[in-house]
Structure formats: C-alpha cells, structure tokens
Amino acid sequence: MGGMLKPIAWTGETVRLLDQTQLPRQTVYVDISDEVQMYDAIRRLVVRGAPAIGVAAGFGAYLGISRGKPVDEVCDYLATSRPTAVNLFWSLDRVRKIGAFGPERVLEECLKMLAEMEGTIQAIGEHGLALLEACTGVLTHCNAGALAGTGALAPMLLGHERGRKFNVFVDETRPLLQGSRITAYELKEAGVPVTLICDNMAAAVMAQKKIDACIVGADRIAANGDTANKIGTLAVAIAAKHFNVPFYVAAPVSTIDFACASGAGIPIEQRSAEEVSSFNAKPTAPEGVGVYNPAFDVTPAALITAIITENGVAKPPFEQSLRSMMGR
Amino acid sequence: MGGMLKPIAWTGETVRLLDQTQLPRQTVYVDISDEVQMYDAIRRLVVRGAPAIGVAAGFGAYLGISRGKPVDEVCDYLATSRPTAVNLFWSLDRVRKIGAFGPERVLEECLKMLAEMEGTIQAIGEHGLALLEACTGVLTHCNAGALAGTGALAPMLLGHERGRKFNVFVDETRPLLQGSRITAYELKEAGVPVTLICDNMAAAVMAQKKIDACIVGADRIAANGDTANKIGTLAVAIAAKHFNVPFYVAAPVSTIDFACASGAGIPIEQRSAEEVSSFNAKPTAPEGVGVYNPAFDVTPAALITAIITENGVAKPPFEQSLRSMMGR
Numbered sequence: 214m215g216g217m218l219k220p221i222a223w224t225g226e227t228v229r230l231l232d233q234t235q236l237p238r239q240t241v242y243v244d245i246s247d248e249v250q251m252y253d254a255i256r257r258l259v260v261r262g263a264p265a266i267g268v269a270a271g272f273g274a275y276l277g278i279s280r281g282k283p284v285d286e287v288c289d290y291l292a293t294s295r296p297t298a299v300n301l302f303w304s305l306d307r308v309r310k311i312g313a314f315g316p317e318r319v320l321e322e323c324l325k326m327l328a329e330m331e332g333t334i335q336a337i338g339e340h341g342l343a344l345l346e347a348c349t350g351v352l353t354h355c356n357a358g359a360l361a362g363t364g365a366l367a368p369m370l371l372g373h374e375r376g377r378k379f380n381v382f383v384d385e386t387r388p389l390l391q392g393s394r395i396t397a398y399e400l401k402e403a404g405v406p407v408t409l410i411c412d413n414m415a416a417a418v419m420a421q422k423k424i425d426a427c428i429v430g431a432d433r434i435a436a437n438g439d440t441a442n443k444i445g446t447l448a449v450a451i452a453a454k455h456f457n458v459p460f461y462v463a464a465p466v467s468t469i470d471f472a473c474a475s476g477a478g479i480p481i482e483q484r485s486a487e488e489v490s491s492f493n494a495k496p497t498a499p500e501g502v503g504v505y506n507p508a509f510d511v512t513p514a515a516l517i518t519a520i521i522t523e524n525g526v527a528k529p530p531f532e533q534s535l536r537s538m539m540g541r
Numbered sequence: 542m543g544g545m546l547k548p549i550a551w552t553g554e555t556v557r558l559l560d561q562t563q564l565p566r567q568t569v570y571v572d573i574s575d576e577v578q579m580y581d582a583i584r585r586l587v588v589r590g591a592p593a594i595g596v597a598a599g600f601g602a603y604l605g606i607s608r609g610k611p612v613d614e615v616c617d618y619l620a621t622s623r624p625t626a627v628n629l630f631w632s633l634d635r636v637r638k639i640g641a642f643g644p645e646r647v648l649e650e651c652l653k654m655l656a657e658m659e660g661t662i663q664a665i666g667e668h669g670l671a672l673l674e675a676c677t678g679v680l681t682h683c684n685a686g687a688l689a690g691t692g693a694l695a696p697m698l699l700g701h702e703r704g705r706k707f708n709v710f711v712d713e714t715r716p717l718l719q720g721s722r723i724t725a726y727e728l729k730e731a732g733v734p735v736t737l738i739c740d741n742m743a744a745a746v747m748a749q750k751k752i753d754a755c756i757v758g759a760d761r762i763a764a765n766g767d768t769a770n771k772i773g774t775l776a777v778a779i780a781a782k783h784f785n786v787p788f789y790v791a792a793p794v795s796t797i798d799f800a801c802a803s804g805a806g807i808p809i810e811q812r813s814a815e816e817v818s819s820f821n822a823k824p825t826a827p828e829g830v831g832v833y834n835p836a837f838d839v840t841p842a843a844l845i846t847a848i849i850t851e852n853g854v855a856k857p858p859f860e861q862s863l864r865s866m867m868g869r
Contacts, residue, residue: 413773445741510745
C-alpha cells in the first residue's frame with residue numbers, strides 16, 4: 214500500500230500531524246513541539262483513531278520529557294486527553310517503563326511504535342482480504358483507516374491494488390463526519406470506488422442486498438469480544454444481523470483490554486451538545502434543546518462475526534480466540 | 542392542543558405556508574398565489590409531510606383553476622411535484638371530481654380538507670396516547686407532527702397537556718435534519734422535554750433501556766402494512782425489534798394505498814448528492830465522491846407493532862385491520 218496517507222511523522226524536531234479536522238477541504242499539517250500542544254491536538258481530533266492517538270500520545274510524552282518534565286507527570290497528563298482509548302494507556306505505559314533511560318531512548322521507542330503501527334495495518338489488510346474473498350459491496354462506519362493508524366480499510370486498499378473489485382459504502386458518521394471527511398477521502402485518494410451514505414441509510418442499503426460484509430474499527434475490545442467503537446456501530450451491527458450480513462471488527466491487538474471483562478466496564482465519553490445541535494457554528498436545532506452525544510457505543514460480541522487483528526482472525530467464542538491472538 | 546403550529550392557512554387571497562426550510566432559526570411565512578409557486582414550495586420542502594403536501598397541492602390546484610387553468614392540466618402538473626406521497630394524488634383526485642363545479646366549490650373542498658387534517662391529528666393523538674399509557678421514553682424519527690399535517694407527535698403533545706411525563710428522543714434525521722429543525726422545535730414550543738440525538742444513536746439509546754416505544758409517521762402504507770417513510774425509519778424499526786421495543790406508525794387513513802399490495806410497489810424518490818456531501822453549501826466530503834441518497838425506505842409490516850390512524854389502531858395482520866379502518 215504505497216500511497217497510504219500518514220497521520221503522524223517525526224521531523225527530527227517536531228511531531229508532524231495531518232490536521233484531520235481540515236479534511237477533506239484542505240491537507241494541512243501541524244507541527245507539535247510540546248506535550249500541551251499534543252494534548253490539545255488529541256482532544257480536538259486533529260489526530261484521531263485509537264492506535265494513532267496512542268502513538269501521538271507517546272510522542273507527546275517524549276516532547277515533555279525532552280523538555281525536562283518528569284515521566285509520570287507528563288504521562289498522567291496525556292492519559293486524560295481522551296477517556297476511552299486503551300491504546301493511549303498502552304503506549305504511555307511503554308514510555309513509563311523506559312522513561313528512566315532518558316529522552317533518546319523514549320524517542321527510539323516512539324519511532325518503533327510508529328513503525329509497528331504501519332506494519333500492523335499491512336498485516337490486518339492481508340488477513341481481512343482473505344476473509345472478504347467473495348465480497349464486493351462492503352460497508353464501513355467512521356474512519357478506521359490508515360489516518361486513524363489502523364487497518365479496517367486496508368483489506369479493500371490492498372485488494373484494490375491487486376485488481377479486486379470493491380464498492381465501499383461509507384457511513385458519513387455523525388456528528389463529526391469522519392466517514393465523509395476522512396474515510397471517503399482515503400479511499401478516493403487510493404482509487405477505490407466509494408458510495409457515501411448517511412448513517413441512517415445503511416439498513417436500507419443492506420435490505421437491497423448491496424452489502425456483502427461490514428467492517429469497522431474498534432476503540433476498545435473487552436476480553437469477551439464486546440467492542441466499543443464510534444457511536445452508530447451498534448446500529449450497523451444490529452442491521453447486519455437482521456440481514457445476515459457478516460460483521461467484522463478490524464483492530465490491532467493493542468486495542469484488546471483483557472482487564473475489561475465485558476462492554477459493561479467500558480466508560481463512554483460524552484461530548485458537547487453543540488456537535489449535534491449546530492454545524493459549522495450555525496444552529497440546526499432550537500436553542501437550548503436537550504442533546505445526548507455519546508462518542509461511542511458498545512457492540513456485544515454476539516453481533517460480531519470475527520475480529521481481524523495483525524496476528525490473525527479471532528472467531529467466537531472470543532474469550533479463547535482473543536487470548537490466542539496475543540500469544541503469537 | 543391549542544398552541545399547535547399551523548403549516549398551512551388560507552388568507553382569503555393566498556395560501557400562507559410556514560417556510561419549514563427556515564426552521565428553527567426563523568419563523569417565516571410565504572404567501573403562495575399560483576400553482577407554479579405551490580409546485581416549487583412542495584418541491585423545495587417549504588411544505589412537507591404527506592398530509593400537508595396533499596392539502597397544499599389541493600390549494601395549489603384551486604389557485605390554478607381560479608386563474609382559468611383546466612382542472613386536469615393543473616392537477617397533472619402538481620401530481621409530479623413529489624413522487625412518493627399518495628396523499629398528493631388523493632387530494633388532487635378530490636379536486637378533479639368537483640372541478641367542473643367551478644373554483645368556489647374547489648376552495649370549499651380545500652378548506653374542508655384542511656379542517657379534516659386538523660381533526661385527524663387530534664384523533665390520532667387520542668388513539669396513540671391510549672397505546673402509550675405505560676411509556677415515558679419515546680423515540681421519533683423525522684417530522685410527522687402538526688407541521689407535517691399529521692399526528693405522530695400528537696399523543697405526546699396531548700399527554701403533556703394532560704400532565705403525562707414524556708421524554709421524547711428525536712432523531713436529527715439526516716440529510717435534511719427535519720428532526721432537529723422541526724420536530725425538536727414543535728415539541729420544545731409545546732414544552733415537552735426533548736432529547737436530540739444523531740440517527741446513529743437510536744440503537745445505543747434503546748440498549749440503555751431509555752426507550753419504551755418508537756413512533757413514526759408514514760409517507761405511504763401498502764395494503765399489507767409495509768410502510769414507506771423517511772430514510773432511516775427501517776433502521777429504527779430493526780433496532781426496536783432487536784430490543785423488544787414496540788414500533789408504531791401513526792398516519793391518517795389517506796396514507797394507506799390499497800392499490801399497492803406491498804412495499805415492493807412503492808417507488809423511492811432519489812434526491813441530489815449535494816444534500817449528503819455538503820452542508821450549508823460547504824462541502825463535507827471529497828469533491829465528486831459517489832453518493833446514494835434515497836428520500837425514503839420501506840419498513841416491512843413484520844417490524845410494525847401497530848398502525849395508529851384517526852379511525853383507530855390497526856394491529857397485525859394488517860391486510861384485514863387496515864381495511865377495517867376505512868369502513869369506520
């Protein structure tokens with residue numbers, strides 16, 4: 214996947230992020246030079262997607278440590294930038310463990326995490342492509358592509374490179390439109406045929422037998438396979454079950470949280486009312502209306518056909534199969 | 542329901558429409574004085590909702606006839622303003638039948654249709670409120686309220702007047718946001734507690750057991766109960782079935798099309814790509830991306846708990862129960 218877009222790069226002095234809040238109108242990069250800027254970039258979704266957030270936070274910690282901040286203080290601070298992403302804690306733990314060896318060793322670890330992230334995307338692409346052998350119409354929700362540092366789009370990108378015909382239906386993904394802004398952009402840049410739909414059209418498209426499989430990413434996967442992902446994923450999974458369409462989760466093993474027995478233990482971030490009740494600062498709803506705006510929902514394991522990781526494909530029962538992914 | 546908003550009024554010279562494309566920012570009325578303006582108003586969704594479209598088209602025909610246009614010509618013309626609404630054909634048929642008696646008789650018929658529409662809303666409210674006796678959390682999609690000339694919100698408005706506690710979850714209803722713009726506005730104006738959500742959150746809210754019933758309108762109901770309604774209705778119905786939440790359709794009997802045996806016979810209007818790929822004329826997706834934008838979907842009768850009409854509540858099997866609604 215040669216032309217794959219890069220959400221994070223190290224310039225030698227700063228961490229360069231592709232500002233995903235500006236897509237698809239303009240491709241703008243921002244240079245991050247301290248941990249406060251990185252916290253803000255994660256919070257504002259300049260960088261997004263669980264694995265990319267993890268790597269970005271690691272680099273944020275490095276920037277703080279290299280400026281003389283104590284390792285634990287800077288890691289504790291960055292851990293609060295987004296509440297749901299387990300990768301955030303995972304990568305900050307890697308930094309904590311080697312923090313005592315100094316900033317150079319931390320930078321080395323961050324560059325390693327970045328390379329691992331890219332290798333993981335490739336491996337998920339290979340495993341996913343094998344699963345999607347008989348599929349043409351594929352539906353995805355939100356953005357779990359290379360720009361998120363993960364591999365839910367990699368099977369189609371890889372297949373497209375190898376001459377396979379896919380038509381990817383992309384949920385726009387309200388309220389922040391990561392599907393229209395980012396997924397549609399990633400696929401279109403790679404030349405993969407894309408059909409953009411509103412989230413509420415996915416069931417209708419399935420009813421018309423246009424979808425052979427659904428594939429989404431994950432923010433956190435519990436030990437039993439319950440999966441927290443962008444709000445709206447649950448609705449896609451329920452519709453897929455209703456229409457007997459396979460529903461796949463594609464995510465790196467770092468997304469699996471064995472400390473979390475089931476989805477009931479995953480905290481759900483609540484975001485601001487304005488994301489739903491206005492658009493580009495223009496109100497779309499009456500002033501002061503009540504809004505519920507959870508960033509994620511939890512899809513129970515029973516609705517998931519398989520979980521695609523860089524180490525292979527886990528099938529139900531997930532308690533066993535997810536453990537076996539870690540051993541490899 | 543004293544404070545109920547009026548989508549259509551006759552001024553003595555013109556037809557005054559509440560311009561629903563301007564909600565919720567401003568309450569603007571437009572005066573329609575000929576059939577071409579009415580065609581345009583229906584097409585642009587200035588007036589919307591199947592029953593209100595029907596009454597508006599009737600008045601449009603009157604305006605044409607009073608200016609000397611042949612009855613059939615003006616009715617044929619207005620019948621093409623929106624393709625799915627059976628009420629449009631139903632009210633134009635009423636005009637055709639009495640067209641030969643002159644414009645004054647046609648105006649009388651239009652005023653009668655308007656009064657019937659308001660009586661229907663009240664009656665649906667009464668029947669629906671009885672069904673929702675044990676419900677607090679109610680989810681609705683799109684706008685099938687008084688501004689649409691119909692009664693899907695009437696049970697909650699009526700119940701609220703009588704001291705019942707409802708909390709209505711309103712799907713914003715992409716792409717045109719009739720839920721946030723119009724339903725939230727109607728309910729809030731009446732003092733009913735409202736929680737606005739994105740369409741993709743409905744399943745998650747049901748998973749949290751916050752919803753005791755779903756109630757939606759209908760654009761067209763086939764003889765077997767299959768129901769065409771705003772895109773996204775099918776997804777709500779599938780989620781409701783999954784969570785064992787009752788799913789009600791509320792619509793006047795004029796919405797039932799006995800000439801249409803099942804949902805397979807209902808044509809689905811396709812709307813422009815720009816509604817999905819831009820917002821307020823600003824692009825939200827990469828230029829030239831493929832878009833699928835059906836205005837409606839069809840919810841199969843098997844997912845519908847009951848259909849609430851002004852003549853009573855039809856339960857499955859709908860082939861029989863819908864017929865019995867007409868006899869009353």
